[in-house]
Amino acid sequence: MSASWIDRFKGLSQLPPDIRDQLEAGSQIVSVPAGTQVFAPGQTADNLLLLLDGTIRVQQKSDTGREVFLYRVHAGESCVLTTACMLAFEDYSADGIAETDVRAVAIPRATFDDLVAKSAVFRTFVFAAYSRRISDLFALIDDIVFRRMDVRLASRLLELSDARNVVHATHAVLGNELGTAREVVSRTLSEFHRRGWVEQSRGEVHLTDRAALERMVRSSGMHL
Template identity: 75%
Template structure:
């Protein structure tokens, strides 16, 4: 933990150019926090009081829809910040989604007061915040485009290829994949059954084994 507290600012390329006084204020005004896997980092309706810059681990940000489904919005990885938190802090609004630690997470927590002061004082810090915000907004528009316009079989094939380990295993249930892709579990089950019929996958308990990676790749390239 001490080595993280000493040099965490330099882990973020956009912050390395901070002048000494701003760097000192950022370091002294923040704290390093750690939470175990499965922890709810924030939830809908909660106020955004700290900007978290992830140093280790992954946080899944998801929205609970009116139909009862959890829809994955994006993941925050080490070296990134959460765009939803940034938006809520800038607009003084509460969270509209929840963040779950998928792994053990270590982050630098920047309190609202420090965040507001540095955004006002430092062009470098301000550029870092808005550049990260802009990139994630672009990702969200891509997600919306995928959900609205792209076929589910293509999206599922692409996600299986992304999640597969080197030996071809995807450790995810139908419910998890449904959450990943913003659809119903039944839709995932039907599509996986078709993939199985084509000989592309084998369905096991809690995981999927890719047998025909070439077929999945060809499906993804077909659109």
């Protein structure tokens, strides 16, 4: 395995040579296709995954069966839920789904535990990533409790849009992203359409006035 993957993660490039060699020898690069369930509630966290390519969507299902989006893990990041489960020896409490083809470094528990115990650099890397994601989760809670739904939907449309300003998602999927009902998303999108900000087709939302959506998000104090 090439050592170059280590330098793609902020903090790991500072590892001393002996720890770097141990990390390389004790890890492996894995690939999973889009749509694969990477982990599920009740499963044991056996490997910390550091993403090289692709995205993993982490979501939780409520007692009523509604799926609630928590966060995404992107290339260059690790999964905070996996980190928490490995540190606390707890099973997963949410689902992780590969949204795209994913390539990642898998660090097994034995290597993870050993390096956390003896390497200050590796330990700092793990807890810094953990702290950043916890802050993101608090921001998510703040959004759900205090932000208007139209502002939250505008922000998520901007985040999910591709280079052609198209969001490939149904109203139900957007509802899951925002932790709300499909009907609420449909009503809000209808208002955006009335204002000339979006056009809708089956499974897609076209952002026809991206600047207007950005102004709405900025006026609320949210960051783009």
